[in-house]
Amino acid sequence: MTEMRLTPLQYMERVAAHFGTAPHAVFVSTFGCQQNEADSERLCGMAHAMGYADAATEEEADLILINTCAIREHAELKVLSYLGTLKALKEKKPALLVGVCGCMPAQGHRVEQLKKSYPYVSFTLDPASLDKLPEVICTLLEGGRRRFVTGEENPPIAEGLPCARRVRHKAWVSIMYGCNNFCSYCIVPYVRGRERSRASGDILREVETLVADGCHDITLLGQNVNSYRGDCDFAALMEKIACLPGDFRLRFMTSHPKDVSDRLISVMAEHGDKIAPHFHLPLQSGSNDILARMNRRYTRERYLTTVGKLRAAMPHIALSTDIIVGFPGETEEDFNATLQVIEHVEFDMIYSFLYSPRKGTPAATMEAQVDAAARAARMERLLAVQNDIALRLATPYVDRTVRVLADARGKQEGILAGRTDTNRLVYFAAPEEMIGQFAYVKITRAEPFALRGELINPK
Ligand code: SF4
Incomplete structure (x- = not known):
């Protein structure tokens, strides 16, 4: 255990200094809702600030963060089954750190289960303790023991943590x-x-x-x-x-x-x-x-x-x-x-x-x-x-022109998917460079859960 409590930013610097120029990579796996997606962007941002680059697969990672969901039993079983797949990896790579974060380790019985049945889990962080990630990584890298962190009842909100947004738009x-x-x-x-x-x-x-x-x-x-x-x-x-x-x-x-x-x-x-x-x-x-x-x-x-x-x-x-x-x-x-x-x-x-x-x-x-x-x-x-x-x-959308934020590639070649201001999904032909921009699209076909249309102009 580190004696003196530093701020998350100070812990990040300390971990980055520990690594020096040696390359390290993080893999973040997210289960559940938008809040978890948002939390994972913070976890990833903190990992980057500690010197971790993004790993394309779990095999390439030195740190695997699993951000979990507890809304349904099924969601937890999925996490446990995913965790099972990491056992062999940890045996091959003993220095690998595996962290289980989010809603699942906020429940005492799950923490006990992770402690006993998943010895290769290096640490847990409940949703109120995510800002402790740098501190936990720091103590583990400096030889500390496994950590199972549950936050205070009403902790202050940690502001100013770095965030690695998946997309810009x-x-x-x-x-x-x-x-x-x-x-x-x-x-x-x-x-x-x-x-x-x-x-x-x-x-x-x-x-x-x-x-x-x-x-x-x-x-x-x-x-x-x-x-x-x-x-x-x-x-x-x-x-x-x-x-x-x-x-x-x-x-x-x-x-x-x-x-x-x-x-x-x-x-x-x-x-x-x-x-x-x-x-x-x-x-x-x-x-x-x-x-x-x-x-x-x-x-x-x-x-x-x-x-x-x-x-x-x-x-x-x-x-x-x-x-x-x-x-x-x-x-x-x-x-x-x-x-x-x-x-x-x-x-x-x-x-x-x-x-x-x-x-x-x-x-x-x-x-x-x-x-x-x-x-x-x-x-x-x-x-x-x-x-x-x-x-x-x-x-009634057919023949109307709507504003769409081009969001991602559609399933077909040359087709983009985007959302109207009313949150309707729209598919339309447009170059990939338009992803992230507003476009005006004339709707030509309506289906229950998607509209299809033609690009009118790029803005
Ligand atoms: S208890 Fe659950 S469903 Fe009800 S408002 Fe809170 S988060 Fe939503």
């Missing part, structure tokens, strides 16, 4: 961490702790730097962005960012329906030049009984009122949602209530999930678990309803 910016909501099916509050918000000045500086560096699509991230409480509320933060100069569009996720404020809706409407006309509002269920069992703390009526306000303020706003199918106690009547809301609202996109019990959450031990066949049948019905709606909403 779009970025996630975490504005807060943790969650206070305790939805009955969700493990997040147990593994990511209570809400902690960054100061608005730090967020603004980060956005300014991104925009100056050519970033055109910025998504503010938080488990429930509506409960952002830095030195202002979320609506005020959005307004401050939307007033920054530059050619960018602003998105956010995720928004809890119980906390959407009228002020946020008016800020979105007033700053339509910057704030994307898209709102992801997770419904989860259209049945008030099920919403109560989920501890969501809104009703279907309140949800529909919010949708009405959004549409009144921004008639062309795109709405997307999350639905859990087969939550414990969900009857045919409850499920039909969900379908009714879906048909009434007409979401552009639905992310639907079959309920699966998550150990450690209240819902996992609730009575009346819905059997797998009923869950699957309901999911099929939901998908059929949503397919029709998605196609119905996509069709």
